[in-house]
Amino acid sequence: MTASHVRWFMNDRFGMFVHWGLYAIPARGEWVRSLEKMSVAEYQPFFEEFNPVKYDAKKWARTAKEAGMKYAVMTAKHHDGFCLFDSKLTDYKATNTPAGRDLIREYIEAFREEGLRVGLYYSIIDWHHQDYPHFGDKIHPMRDNESYRDHRGEFERYLTYMHGQVKELLTNYGTIDVMWFDFSYDDMIGEKWKSSELVRMMRSIQPDIVIDNRLGGNMKASEPEIYAGDFMSPEQLLPPEGVVNEAGEPLSWESCITLNDHWGYCASDTNYKSPQTVIRGLVECVSKGGNLLLNVGPNAKGEIPRQSVDILNEVGKWMDANGASVYGCGPCKLAKPEWGRYTQRGNLIYAHIYDRGMGPINFRGLQGKIKRARLLADGSEIKVETPWNAWEYPEDAFISFSSASLPDEINTVVELELSEEI
Ligand code: FHN
Numbered sequence: 001m002t003a004s005h006v007r008w009f010m011n012d013r014f015g016m017f018v019h020w021g022l023y024a025i026p027a028r029g030e031w032v033r034s035l036e037k038m039s040v041a042e043y044q045p046f047f048e049e050f051n052p053v054k055y056d057a058k059k060w061a062r063t064a065k066e067a068g069m070k071y072a073v074m075t076a077k078h079h080d081g082f083c084l085f086d087s088k089l090t091d092y093k094a095t096n097t098p099a100g101r102d103l104i105r106e107y108i109e110a111f112r113e114e115g116l117r118v119g120l121y122y123s124i125i126d127w128h129h130q131d132y133p134h135f136g137d138k139i140h141p142m143r144d145n146e147s148y149r150d151h152r153g154e155f156e157r158y159l160t161y162m163h164g165q166v167k168e169l170l171t172n173y174g175t176i177d178v179m180w181f182d183f184s185y186d187d188m189i190g191e192k193w194k195s196s197e198l199v200r201m202m203r204s205i206q207p208d209i210v211i212d213n214r215l216g217g218n219m220k221a222s223e224p225e226i227y228a229g230d231f232m233s234p235e236q237l238l239p240p241e242g243v244v245n246e247a248g249e250p251l252s253w254e255s256c257i258t259l260n261d262h263w264g265y266c267a268s269d270t271n272y273k274s275p276q277t278v279i280r281g282l283v284e285c286v287s288k289g290g291n292l293l294l295n296v297g298p299n300a301k302g303e304i305p306r307q308s309v310d311i312l313n314e315v316g317k318w319m320d321a322n323g324a325s326v327y328g329c330g331p332c333k334l335a336k337p338e339w340g341r342y343t344q345r346g347n348l349i350y351a352h353i354y355d356r357g358m359g360p361i362n363f364r365g366l367q368g369k370i371k372r373a374r375l376l377a378d379g380s381e382i383k384v385e386t387p388w389n390a391w392e393y394p395e396d397a398f399i400s401f402s403s404a405s406l407p408d409e410i411n412t413v414v415e416l417e418l419s420e421e422i
Helices: 004-012 040-049 057-066 103-113 155-172 195-205 275-287 306-325
Strands: 014-018 071-077 117-123 178-182 254-258 291-296 340-345 348-353 361-363 370-375 397-399 412-418
Touching: 004 291, 014 057, 014 117, 057 103, 057 306, 071 103, 071 178, 103 117, 117 155, 155 178, 155 195, 254 275, 275 291, 275 306, 275 340, 275 348, 291 306, 306 348, 306 412, 348 361
Parallel strands: 014 071, 014 291, 071 117, 117 178, 254 291
Antiparallel strands: 340 348, 348 412, 361 397, 370 412
């Protein structure tokens, strides 16, 4: 049973992920400091240069809305420790760069104004903070730098800082709908972060905030920790089937996926997914009871890459005509058909037809159960009738397309209103 504060999340299904920060300047992805073992000093020029003169959060919000996205999650701080918000707990923040502005406040205000819910990504990992483990850590940029062998940070002091920043974000920016923590690893997990204390503090400020599962708890357990999270967060993959707990009960989940192969801006990465891949990926998530959080990585000027905008525009055209087959929908009891996928909302089944195939489209077991069928995009009637050559399949219902091609080759959606529960 979906907890009441998570229902909007599982209803909205489709969100924008935004990875943005200093790493947009080197333009080799958000892990550049770790992968290239950059010191703070080597990374500092990007702080001194950061001035996204073309950043227009309202434009981003319109792009997300027109793509059919209903919520967004933007990096308030990634692993590099750079804060896109005006934290009073550090000088390592956007307001101290040439940008001189609270980038998160502009994002929140713009996306709310467009009617989208707003989430924040907050890295519990921090490669800038002196009290975060350096030498010997699994991923810190200075993990094998001998000059840091004797570095001993006060981790308790880091936790006070980290919890304090989360409190700032939940206190100073109005309602935050999603907190997307990232990530636990090895022994840096669970109560190492003082996660129970953190989540209790969060819920004392914003009781209904939706939290991901990356503080390191076990959502699948029969008695999950208080910090186990409200949704599972598979990354760069779509689960083979719905996600369930130890008792076999469905769990809320959201797959986070990049449009190319990088989260943060990477100038050389032109390996973008097609609108078809995105649309069918979103439908696959919904058909398995999950969400899709689709990422954009804005560049150093503050612009979402043109390739991303073009893809989102095409996705938006399909969503504008067929969004009813996504929003508020979930898995259908019928087996996955050969020609595509089903999603369902109450007594409405949505047939997502990808493969025209040969002959009529078969709806297994639905004979006599369909009250009416409509092409979702234009509301036109689709006749449900069993052709003479399908007489051997009396349990099944059929529709026929006169053309050898589909009305929409990416995904033709037929809405089936059921005359009885299945
Ligand atoms: O290390 C991060 C990565 O940079 C990115 O933010 C993804 C998004 O889910 N999460 C971590 C990798 O799992």
